[in-house]
Amino acid sequence: MSSLTDKTAAEVYDCAIVGGGVAGLTLAIQLAQSGRRVVLFEKETYPFHRVCGEYISMENYDFLCRLGVPLAEMNLPVMTRFTLSSPSGVALHHRLDIGGVGITRYELDPLLARLAARHGASIHEGTKVTDVTFADEQFILTTSTGSTFRARTVCGAWGKHANLDGKLKRPFLAESRQGRQFVAVKYHLQLDYFPAATVEMHNFRDGYCGLSPLPGGLTNCSYISDLRNLRAHGNSVAEMERQVLMQNPLLRPYIEAAQRGDFTPVVISQITFRERSTVDQHVLMLGDAAGTIAPLCGNGMSMGMNAGFLLHPLLLDFLAGRISRAALEEQYTQQWRQLLRLRITAGRLIHQVFGQPQLTSAGIQVLRRLPFLTDFILKQTHGQAY
Structure with a gap:
């Protein structure tokens, strides 16, 4: 100890x-x-x-500063844009009003x-x-x-x-033992290019992957997948990524970068979302x-x-x-x-909609036509500064 x-x-x-x-x-x-x-x-x-995901909403920024965390001096990337894609690559690009900063745990x-x-x-x-x-x-x-x-x-x-x-x-x-279970995986990627000030969320079958910038030119790549995806591919994370995640054309380059590089994933399994x-x-x-x-x-x-x-x-x-x-x-x-x-x-x-190809594609098409609805949904997932 x-x-x-x-x-x-x-x-x-x-x-x-x-x-x-x-x-x-x-x-x-x-x-x-x-x-x-x-x-x-x-x-x-x-x-x-x-x-x-190593993304801290701006709702917490002042709180952390009051505790003594010198966020303003840490040169942290600030995110103000949001990209969402379906498993087939249908994409939505939208502003992120509240936004956040990236910092590694x-x-x-x-x-x-x-x-x-x-x-x-x-x-x-x-x-x-x-x-x-x-x-x-x-x-x-x-x-x-x-x-x-x-x-x-x-x-x-x-x-x-x-x-x-x-x-x-x-x-x-x-x-929890009777319901769906999930596996979560995280990498830090050193990418040649990642859109500045952007959080990306890419769907794949029975799961979704988030990407966001971190200090030092790193990009956080973390995803959650139904455990059945992993088991169907011999409990191999790499094989699941090749056969499932890479089917999304917008996500594929990032996963290929992870598989080419020397990025050791951090993995946790048997996750549930029960109340x-x-x-x-x-x-x-x-x-x-x-x-x-x-x-x-x-x-x-x-x-x-x-x-x-x-x-x-x-x-x-x-x-x-x-x-x-x-x-x-x-x-x-x-x-x-x-x-x-x-x-x-x-x-x-x-979460129940994400990872379902037809629902996410249709949902993104609706959100592209109704930007105020996207604003509303994003506001439901963020709080107020305190």
């Missing part, structure tokens, strides 16, 4: 956060800045790559971890939480190192799936742990940060004794649903 800030396991923390992505880290920074005792666990060691996550540690949070890298129990108004967390930690509150920010989902017997697991709960056995969920976020919701990183922003003042009220635990859980659930549920629902509905 490595720790950016050395704290004793005997201490009772105000909050323990399981998962060191942007949702968990930004919440840790806020709580530490408020003078609260925070411990955060990340099973990997920074820096590392994650499967992620390899850079952003350790930066946030350092900020949290600087404000006094205890960050434990290479440490997996294996169990969480609640009794007598206190949590006990057991880790892979054999240590135990105590905390008054626990927040789950462990992403799409983790062993703790099973430990907490979360209801979505039973349904989840925001609280399970008193653990407060945020990010994908609260409701696996389809990429078409706009931006999973932004929504994870939104949830942490909502949760922070509620946690302060609870820790100060101004509200009960029941009120904390109820108010967080209500506010989370009010802010994010419509967005997640919209993303899931679009």
Whole structure:
């Protein structure tokens, strides 16, 4: 185990956060800045790559700057255009009013971890939480190192799936085993040319691929596919790409570049988009742990940060004794649903259409004739600055 800030396991923390992505880290920074005792666990060691679109909506820009992230000094690409294509290559080009910036998780996550540690949070890298129990108004967390930690509150920010989902017997697991499952893949490509200031979304059969610029001339290429595509091609990512993704003529050059280059993909599988709960056995969920976020919701990183922003003042009220635990859980659930549920629902509905050749081709033809409808849909997948 490595720790950016050395704290004793005997201490009772105000909050323990399981998962060191942007949702968990930004919440840790806020709580530490408020003078609260925070411990955060990340099973990997920074820096590392994650499967992620690495696109941050401008709705989060000011928030990150307030936390101390020097975005204005990082020379990040800004995206103001959007391209959408069907599996056959029928394309829509449109402005992206809200827009966003591109930044790699390899850079952003350790930066946030350092900020949290600087404000006094205890960050434990290479440490997996294996169990969480609640009794007598206190949590006990057991880790892979054999240590135990105590905390008054626990927040789950462990992403799409983790062993703790099973430990907490979360209801979505039973349904997920019976529904559709997906695989997600990410590359960083060094391309000779990629349209400046543009986010591209290309459909293929039973899936879709997003591309967006990153600092240093890199392009993020990340896609999600029905797991059946992978299994039908001998569980070979490369063969699935050749036989399925490359059927889209606009996507083909990018995938060919990935297959020619020395780009090692990051892959996660058995992803589901079933509805989840925001609280399970008193653990407060945020990010994908609260409701696996389809990429078409706009931006999973932004929504994870939104949830942490909502949760922070509620946690302060609870820790100060101004509200009960029941009120904390109820108010967080209500506010989370009010802010994010419509967005997640919209993303899931679009997700069901994307990857279906006839529907996406027809839909794009309609959107090309009705640009105001495209504006409306894009607004459903982005939030307001805060």
